[in-house]
Amino acid sequence: MISLRNVNFGYDDTLILKNITLDIPDGEVTAILGESGSGKTTLLRLLVGLASPTSGEIYINNRNLMTCSEEVQRQIHDKMSIVFQDGALFDSLTVWENVAFPLYERTGLSFSELRREAEKLLEMVNLREAADLTIDRCSGGMRMRVAIARAFAYYPEIIFYDEPTTALDPIARDRICDLIQKVQFERSVTSVLVTHQLSTAFRVSNRFIFLHKGEVIFEGDVDELMTSKNTYIQRFIKPPSRTYRVMKP
Ligand SMILES: Nc1ncnc2c1ncn2[C@@H]1O[C@H](COP(=O)(O)OP(=O)(O)OP(=O)(O)O)[C@@H](O)[C@H]1O
Ligand SMILES: [Mg+2]
Structure with missing residues (x-):
């Protein structure tokens, strides 16, 4: 369980996350x-240890990250993996080399063992055939699948995905949702x-947390979401409507 209690975070004088209390x-x-700028990535950065709250508490499996030793913090963060929005891959390396990189860094596996492990992970994301392609030859959807395979090379207990489908067309988006x-x-x-x-969230989750201007304005399941009286949530979940009109010159 991940729990945040009254977490605040800001840059200089600007408060970005305000009194965040939530449970995962x-x-x-x-x-x-x-929406964009509401503080989602900032929240992820706090959770994976890339930044520290200005005040408040973060608990991972009942361990208080704010008060435990650096060694314990490192052990906790070692069990987490993050898939960045752009994949954060090495463009000049091949698909399998990217996936093997965390294993190369963390284990003493031989070249052939690294290759075998990377292939297993690529199998998981249905990309074994692409093992020898360099990243700059991969499509956006393929890159995201490589990034997911690489995240699993850390054997995570907790995995964070930052906007994994944003840059993708609906078909590629569905594939990533299925994969997640x-x-x-x-x-x-x-x-x-x-x-x-919302379409991505609905496909893979039944628990939703909404951030708005750095504050949690909703936490609940799909029924609670669809019946929320909050006008901002109602605007967010409104189905798309066709408002196109021919404009007179
Ligand atoms: N390094 C920084 N220094 C100052 N302000 C920052 C920094 N990083 C982010 N911010 C600000 O924090 C706010 C939240 O940014 P964040 O990246 O968390 O939003 P987001 O919800 O992930 O948006 P998006 O959907 O566009 O990725 C924004 O107003 C942004 O300008
Ligand atoms: Mg973001």
């Missing part, structure tokens, strides 16, 4: 939604999906 249960996909569900089922990790796309 184990073994499920929790979706964190909110498949790996969730196979590896039973705790997943946190950050997105501003």
